[in-house]
Amino acid sequence: xxxxxxxxxxxxxxxxxxxxxxxxxxxxxxxxxxxxxxxxxxxxxxxxxxxxxxxxxxxxxxxxxxxxxxxxxxxxxxxxxxxxxxxxxxxxxxxxxxxxxxxxxxxxxxxxxxxxxxxxxxxxxxxxxxxxxxxxxxxxxxxxxxxxxxxxxxxxxxxxxxx
Amino acid sequence: xxxxxxxxxxxxxxxxxxxxxxxxxxxxxxxxxxxxxxxxxxxxxxxxxxxxxxxxxxxxxxxxxxxxxxxxxxxxxxxxxxxxxxxxxxxxxxxxxxxxxxxxxxxxxxxxxxxxxxxxxxxxxxxxxxxxxxxxxxxxxxxxxxxxxxxxxxxxxxxxxxxxx
Numbered sequence: 001x002x003x004x005x006x007x008x009x010x011x012x013x014x015x016x017x018x019x020x021x022x023x024x025x026x027x028x029x030x031x032x033x034x035x036x037x038x039x040x041x042x043x044x045x046x047x048x049x050x051x052x053x054x055x056x057x058x059x060x061x062x063x064x065x066x067x068x069x070x071x072x073x074x075x076x077x078x079x080x081x082x083x084x085x086x087x088x089x090x091x092x093x094x095x096x097x098x099x100x101x102x103x104x105x106x107x108x109x110x111x112x113x114x115x116x117x118x119x120x121x122x123x124x125x126x127x128x129x130x131x132x133x134x135x136x137x138x139x140x141x142x143x144x145x146x147x148x149x150x151x152x153x154x155x156x157x158x159x160x161x162x163x
Numbered sequence: 164x165x166x167x168x169x170x171x172x173x174x175x176x177x178x179x180x181x182x183x184x185x186x187x188x189x190x191x192x193x194x195x196x197x198x199x200x201x202x203x204x205x206x207x208x209x210x211x212x213x214x215x216x217x218x219x220x221x222x223x224x225x226x227x228x229x230x231x232x233x234x235x236x237x238x239x240x241x242x243x244x245x246x247x248x249x250x251x252x253x254x255x256x257x258x259x260x261x262x263x264x265x266x267x268x269x270x271x272x273x274x275x276x277x278x279x280x281x282x283x284x285x286x287x288x289x290x291x292x293x294x295x296x297x298x299x300x301x302x303x304x305x306x307x308x309x310x311x312x313x314x315x316x317x318x319x320x321x322x323x324x325x326x327x328x
Contacts, residue, residue, distance in 0.1 A: 082292075082293060083291075083292065083293050111309065111310070114309075115307075115309035115310060115312060116307045116308050116309045117300055117305075117306070117307065117308030117309065118292075118300065118308075119309075121309060121310045
């Protein structure tokens with residue numbers, strides 16, 4: 001009788017888990033993207049995903065930051081020129097750990113139709129990419145889907161350091 | 164319009180697709196632009212270059228490079244194009260940055276992309292490409308570059324070699 005009553009009370013208020021799961025849950029639901037729109041993908045897909053119709057805020061990522069030092073995620077939306085590549089890498093280096101990268105669209109992932117001297121043939125040549133989004137441009141749903149895939153990845157990562 | 168210009172400035176003139184144009188020589192380009200500005204063509208629209216290396220025309224252009232200056236008369240709403248041919252082995256032209264101020268950046272771009280050297284320009288440096296870039300990418304014999312694409316037709320020709328002249 002002395003044991004049953006605390007068990008009943010605490011049973012509704014205590015759950016057991018691991019630290020990695022709690023941290024991963026928190027991180028996954030507050031991914032703040034950096035504003036890094038480079039070309040048409042930023043308008044066609046990214047802005048719509050952030051707008052009221054698709055509302056990326058439902059997944060905790062509506063806070064697009066203008067400073068890389070406040071960002072967790074860099075969505076590379078558009079083609080990266082050879083001249084922009086060192087700038088992109090510097091912005092990536094300025095982001096605090098943990099940080100993730102989504103390569104949005106055909107141009108950021110592979111260079112797309114711009115197979116020439118001026119465009120970097122895939123942003124994964126200079127920064128590590130977590131999720132690639134195909135499409136030219138991708139639908140806003142694709143951006144949300146990539147974010148959800150990234151959230152699963154973040155949750156699985158937990159407090160482990162990134163390899 | 165060409166009547167306001169001295170006859171030695173105008174090598175040829177005509178109207179193509181509704182656009183008036185005159186051709187002048189490299190020696191008279193500054194005098195021509197100044198005369199046009201006095202004649203009311205106050206608005207400078209743009210300046211660029213055309214590489215005629217592989218232009219598929221029956222009538223071969225006299226030189227490889229052609230500078231194009233587009234002017235507008237804001238009171239009469241008329242436009243005029245000034246064309247200057249520049250030879251390949253002596254790709255130089257006088258700068259017009261002091262006549263039309265916006266020509267400064269256009270001449271830097273033309274230098275960057277086509278390698279036309281503008282004499283008298285205050286700061287003739289690259290404006291689009293990285294500073295350590297080699298070559299002038301919009302010349303027709305500059306390879307397109309990029310990465311080889313499997314199963315595409317003749318990519319090794321157009322990505323690495325100049326076009327057939």
